[in-house]
Amino acid sequence: MTLCDQITALYPELTAEDFLTVITLQNDSDGRGDYIKAWNHPTLPEPTADQLAALEVNP
Amino acid sequence: MTLRLAGSTSGYTEIDCPSVGGNNTLVLPTGNGTSGQVLQTNGSGTLSWGNASSNAPCFQAVMGTGQSISSNVYTKIAFNLEDFDVGGCYNTANFRFTPNVAGIYCISSSVGIITPGAVCSTLTAITFNGTTTRENWSTVANISNTYTNHASALLRFNGSSDYVEIYGYQNSGVTCTAASGVYSWFEAFFVRPTP
Numbered sequence: 001m002t003l004c005d006q007i008t009a010l011y012p013e014l015t016a017e018d019f020l021t022v023i024t025l026q027n028d029s030d031g032r033g034d035y036i037k038a039w040n041h042p043t044l045p046e047p048t049a050d051q052l053a054a055l056e057v058n059p
Numbered sequence: 060m061t062l063r064l065a066g067s068t069s070g071y072t073e074i075d076c077p078s079v080g081g082n083n084t085l086v087l088p089t090g091n092g093t094s095g096q097v098l099q100t101n102g103s104g105t106l107s108w109g110n111a112s113s114n115a116p117c118f119q120a121v122m123g124t125g126q127s128i129s130s131n132v133y134t135k136i137a138f139n140l141e142d143f144d145v146g147g148c149y150n151t152a153n154f155r156f157t158p159n160v161a162g163i164y165c166i167s168s169s170v171g172i173i174t175p176g177a178v179c180s181t182l183t184a185i186t187f188n189g190t191t192t193r194e195n196w197s198t199v200a201n202i203s204n205t206y207t208n209h210a211s212a213l214l215r216f217n218g219s220s221d222y223v224e225i226y227g228y229q230n231s232g233v234t235c236t237a238a239s240g241v242y243s244w245f246e247a248f249f250v251r252p253t254p
Contacts, residue, residue, distance in 0.1 A: 002234065004131040016230045019131035020180070026226075029126075029135040029154065037133070 003034035006055045011044050116146030116158045117248035122239035126227075128172065129234050133184065133226045136170055136237055138245040149247075154224060156247050161218030163250040166193075169209040170227040171242025172235050176203035179231040183208040186224050196228070205238045215253055223247070 001009075003025055008014055019025065024038040039046035062074045076083075084104045092098075092108030099109040120138035128134045139151045148158045158164060170183040182196030195210040214223065225245050229235050237243060 002129045002132070004129055016131065016180070016232075019230060025129075025132040027129065027132050027134040029137045034129055034132050 001056060003036070003052070006052045007036075007047060009055055010047055010051060014041075014044070114146065114160055115249035116148045116160055116164075117246075118142075118144040118146075118149040118156060119244065119246040120144075120149055120151070120154075121244050122237065125173075125236040125239050127234050128227055128229055128237050130232050131228075131230050133228050134237075136168075136225045136227050136243065136245070138225065138243070154245075155222040156224075156245075157220070157222040158216050158247070158249065159218055160249060161216060162252045163213055163215055163254075164223075164247050165211065165213055165250055166223055166247045167209070167211040168225045168245045169207050169243055170225065171205045171207040171238040172227060172229050173205050173238050174199050174203060174229065174235055175231050175233055176201055177231045177233075179229060181206050181208055182228045183210045184226040184228065185210050185212050185214075186226055187212075187214055188221055189224075191226070205242050207242050213250065 004019070007023075014023070018041065022040045022042070023036070025034055026037040027034045036046060060076060060080075063071050064073070065071045086105050088107045090108065096108040096110060098106050100106055119142040121140050121142065122136065122138055123140045126134070126137050135154055138154050141149060141151060146159060149156045166185055168183055168185060172181045174181065178198065178201045180196055180198050182194055184191045185193040192214065193210045193212045195208045197206065197208055199206040227237050
C-alpha cells in the first residue's frame with residue numbers, strides 16, 4: 001500500500017486535485033520512500049505516523 | 060605618441076597609447092602561440108599566449124532504466140547515466156546539478172511517463188534548492204502511452220551551493236513508470252556570468 005493509498009483510505013473524500021494543490025507527497029529517490037512534504041488541507045488534519053502505520057497493518 | 064608601421068606596399072598600422080598615458084610597459088611573448096590562443100597578461104605587463112577560458116560547466120544525463128512513480132507523489136527522477144559532464148558538476152548519486160561557476164544557466168529536462176490508460180495529469184518539475192521553480196504538466200488521454208512533458212528555465216546560480224533537480228508526477232491512481240531511452244533527459248549549460 002503506497003502512502004497515497006494509506007492517506008486516501010483514511011480520508012476517502014480527498015480528490016486528485018487535493019494532491020496537486022493542498023497536499024504534497026514527495027519521494028527524493030534516496031531510499032527513504034514517499035513522505036508528506038506539505039499538508040495544507042483546510043479541514044483535514046495531517047495523518048500521524050501511527051495512523052498510517054495502522055493502515056499498513058490493517059489495510 | 061604613436062608608433063606607425065608602414066605597409067610594404069601601402070597603408071600602415073599604428074600602435075597608440077591613451078591620451079593620459081600613464082607609465083605602462085607591455086612585453087610581448089617570444090613565440091607566435093598556437094591557433095585559437097589569446098594574448099593574456101600576468102598583471103605586471105608581461106604578455107603570454109594562453110587558452111581561452113573553457114570553464115563553462117555543462118552536462119547531459121539520462122535514465123539507465125525505467126523508474127516507478129507512485130500516484131500523486133512528486134518523485135525525483137534518477138538520471139543516473141551521464142552522456143557528458145564538463146566541469147564535473149552533476150552528481151549521479153543524488154541526481155543534482157551544482158555548478159561550480161557562478162552565472163546564468165539554461166536548464167532543460169523532459170520526463171516521459173507511461174500511463175495505464177486513464178485520463179490523468181503528468182508533469183515535469185524543475186526544483187531549485189528544493190523548491191519548485193518551473194512546472195510543465197498536461198492532461199493525458201485514456202490511452203496507455205508514454206507521455207512527455209518538457210520543462211526549461213534560465214536560472215541564476217551562485218557557483219557554490221545552488222543546485223537543481225528534476226521531479227516527475229502523475230495521478231493515474233496506480234504506480235506508473237518514468238520511461239528511459241529517448242523520452243527522459245536532464246541537461247544544463249552555462250550561458251553567461253551573473254550580470
